[in-house]
Amino acid sequence: MITAPHYVYALLLIIPYILIMKQYKKRLCNQGAITKVAQYVNRMITCGMLGLVMLIIGLSEPVVPSVRKMTLVHNASLTIVLDVSNSMTMQGTETTALADAKACIVQLLQAQAGMNGTGFLYSLIAFKGRASILVPPVQEPGYITDA
Known part of the structure; x- marks a missing residue:
C-alpha cells in the first residue's frame, strides 16, 4: 500500500532519463570513445536509474501491512x-x-x-x-x- 501515490507518477521520469543517457552513449560511441567508457556510461545509467527509482519509492512512503499472528504462550x-x-x-x-x-x-x-x-x-x-x-x-x- 502506498500512502502518497502521486509520487509513483514520478517513475515516468525514468523514460526521459533513459532516452537522454542512450543519446549520450551513442554520441560517445560516434566520437570513437573506447569500450571502457561505454561500460562506465552503462554503469552510470544503471546506477542513476536505480537511484531514481529508490528515491521515488522512498518519497511515496510505502506501508507494509502487518499480519497479526496468534501464538500460544506457556509458562509466562x-x-x-x-x-x-x-x-x-x-x-x-x-x-x-x-x-x-x-x-x-x-x-x-x-x-x-x-x-x-x-x-x-x-x-x-x-x-x-x-x-x-x-x-x-x-x-x-x-x-x-x-x-
Missing part, C-alpha cells in the same frame, strides 16, 4: 507494577488516574483469562516512593483483582 509471568502515589489519586475528568489504571488492569486480566495459555504467573507490585509486593507470583489472576 505477568508482573503488574502500579503507581499508587498522591499524583495518581488526583481527580481527573470523572475518575482518578488510579481508578482508570485499576479498570485497565481488570480488563487486561479478563482478556488474558480468555486466552488458552497455560502456566501463567500473575504478580502485583505497588509503589509510592518505595515498591512493595502486594501479590507474589500466583497462577490465579483473581488475587490481583481482589488486592
